[in-house]
Amino acid sequence: MIGRTMICCLLFSLNVAGQETASSDSVDVDSTRVKSTLIGRLRQVQQYLDNKARRKVDPSFIEVPDKPWRIILREKENAVYVDYNSYFERQGTNESMDWRMSFEPPVASSVGFWVGYRGTGISFSKSLTKNAGRYFSVSSTGAKYGFNFRLRRFSTSDVSLSSTSYEDGKVVDEYNQDTLMYAPVWIRSVYVNGYYVFNGRRYSQAAAYNQSVIQRRSAGSFLLGATWYQSSFDYSNRGNVIYMLLSQNTGRIKVHQANIGIGYGYNFVPFRGLVINAMAMPTISLYNRVKVYKYDCNFDLSPEEETDDYGTFDPETRKWENGKAYKSAFMIKDEDRAYFWEAGEDTDYSMFRLNLDLRLGIAYNWKDYFIGAQAQFNRFSYKKDECKVVLIDSYARLSLGVRL
Numbered sequence: 152m153i154g155r156t157m158i159c160c161l162l163f164s165l166n167v168a169g170q171e172t173a174s175s176d177s178v179d180v181d182s183t184r185v186k187s188t189l190i191g192r193l194r195q196v197q198q199y200l201d202n203k204a205r206r207k208v209d210p211s212f213i214e215v216p217d218k219p220w221r222i223i224l225r226e227k228e229n230a231v232y233v234d235y236n237s238y239f240e241r242q243g244t245n246e247s248m249d250w251r252m253s254f255e256p257p258v259a260s261s262v263g264f265w266v267g268y269r270g271t272g273i274s275f276s277k278s279l280t281k282n283a284g285r286y287f288s289v290s291s292t293g294a295k296y297g298f299n300f301r302l303r304r305f306s307t308s309d310v311s312l313s314s315t316s317y318e319d320g321k322v323v324d325e326y327n328q329d330t331l332m333y334a335p336v337w338i339r340s341v342y343v344n345g346y347y348v349f350n351g352r353r354y355s356q357a358a359a360y361n362q363s364v365i366q367r368r369s370a371g372s373f374l375l376g377a378t379w380y381q382s383s384f385d386y387s388n389r390g391n392v393i394y395m396l397l398s399q400n401t402g403r404i405k406v407h408q409a410n411i412g413i414g415y416g417y418n419f420v421p422f423r424g425l426v427i428n429a430m431a432m433p434t435i436s437l438y439n440r441v442k443v444y445k446y447d448c449n450f451d452l453s454p455e456e457e458t459d460d461y462g463t464f465d466p467e468t469r470k471w472e473n474g475k476a477y478k479s480a481f482m483i484k485d486e487d488r489a490y491f492w493e494a495g496e497d498t499d500y501s502m503f504r505l506n507l508d509l510r511l512g513i514a515y516n517w518k519d520y521f522i523g524a525q526a527q528f529n530r531f532s533y534k535k536d537e538c539k540v541v542l543i544d545s546y547a548r549l550s551l552g553v554r555l
Contacts, residue, residue: 207294223552259283295351333390346376359428359512371417403444410434447494
């Protein structure tokens with residue numbers, strides 16, 4: 152893809168050079184010959200790419216525009232949602248609890264442009280949203296393939312808490328609240344996806360998502376896709392000790408997944424110029440590594456005691472004055488200070504996590520102009536012991552472009 156991007160930039164230089172006025176008589180003859188030779192070779196490359204693009208498709212189903220350059224203005228809304236669930240039993244009691252934390256940072260809004268030749272190009276965007284983290288993406292589409300890369304990193308203190316308490320297996324209490332964590336949670340995700348289109352001669356994802364070609368007749372195709380996904384979930388901070396205790400002393404999670412799946416996409420063309428695409432691809436994780444970082448603390452979730460003779464905590468000996476290592480978190484006083492330290496890590500390998508990739512796109516072409524709207528939804532999940540995390544990454548995008 153990097154090579155194609157370089158060619159794209161060279162071809163753009165060719166078009167600019169071809170529009171320049173003739174040089175004056177004072178220009179050196181050798182320099183003119185070198186320039187002419189370079190332009191000639193670039194034109195050969197351009198002709199090769201154009202012929203290749205047309206050979207790959209059935210012209211009765213897919214039209215390859217004569218004008219290969221496109222400039223697109225884009226507005227994009229990217230959203231992330233993280234759901235963390237944990238189940239634990241209180242030591243020495245018949246009580247247990249389902250514990251849930253949900254995070255939904257601000258939608259990352261951005262505007263930018265894309266410039267490219269055929270299915271490959273470069274883009275630039277400017278974020279419009281504060282405190283939405285960092286977001287970066289790259290994509291490339293051909294007749295029989297597609298590639299996507301997304302990186303998202305953000306922190307948030309906004310959290311939705313909910314719990315269900317049980318005693319002898321019966322529900323005794325339910326709790327729900329939107330609040331702020333004492334320290335932010337950091338969440339990072341990397342998404343790399345590639346797919347192969349079996350019926351690439353008659354069906355094109357690009358027709359609906361980047362308009363490098365035009366779908367003339369309705370058609371569909373099976374797709375074979377592969378995805379690499381990794382993320383980290385970190386809230387290991389002294390201010391968040393109570394959340395760590397409720398999550399079985401977990402403060403940080405890292406996950407790596409390799410997924411493969413078979414999906415189906417369909418382009419519906421109700422009339423000339425308009426295409427509506429829908430694609431769904433369930434995937435199965437063939438490689439799933441979850442690494443959990445545990446932390447110990449001077450508090451725990453043991454039942455509250457009748458007397459409070461703990462005194463102060465010594466971080467060097469990791470003991471309270473009365474010699475005990477832990478004090479019930481239900482007995483915390485204003486003067487108490489929470490301490491925590493790393494207590495090891497645990498790595499788990501499992502298979503067959505079910506994830507989902509859904510896409511929807513619509514585009515309309517007239518003359519040398521086009522407009523489009525696209526959306527994508529990805530769901531990833533991972534589990535370790537009694538903890539489960541679900542991350543949803545989705546976006547919606549509007550585009551307006553011109554062919555040159």
